Amino acid sequence: MQSNSVSRGDSPAPRLALDLNAVELRPGYYTVEGTYDAATKTLTATMEGPDPSGSITRTKETTVWKDADNRVFTMYAPDGKTVSMRISYKRRK
Numbered sequence: 001m002q003s004n005s006v007s008r009g010d011s012p013a014p015r016l017a018l019d020l021n022a023v024e025l026r027p028g029y030y031t032v033e034g035t036y037d038a039a040t041k042t043l044t045a046t047m048e049g050p051d052p053s054g055s056i057t058r059t060k061e062t063t064v065w066k067d068a069d070n071r072v073f074t075m076y077a078p079d080g081k082t083v084s085m086r087i088s089y090k091r092r093k
Contacts, residue, residue, distance in 0.1 A: 028054075032061070041065040047075075059084075069093070 030049020037044070043063040051057045060076040069091040077084045 034061075 028050045030047055032045050032047045034043050034045025036042070041064060045061050046058055047061060048056065048058045057078050059078055060080050061074065063071055063073045065071045071089045073085075073087045073089070074083055075085040076082060
């Protein structure tokens with residue numbers, strides 16, 4: 001599966017991150033909008049777009065920076081509670 005970030009940037013609103021993506025398995029673009037909490041080092045975002053059947057869905061995703069070299073990305077099912085994917089990233093030194 002390939003994901004191509006079409007546009008990424010910051011909103012004029014404080015601490016708001018925006019993204020527009022295309023994924024091979026989805027029939028269209030989806031948008032990502034979220035906020036960053038500096039106290040918890042967490043980016044919490046909502047992704048909205050068509051699922052493989054074409055129905056519009058909203059899912060939650062978080063990225064937590066554990067330290068300068070480690071972060072954890074978590075994507076949730078549409079219910080917002082069930083973890084559908086978790087990826088731990090570690091910087092190679």
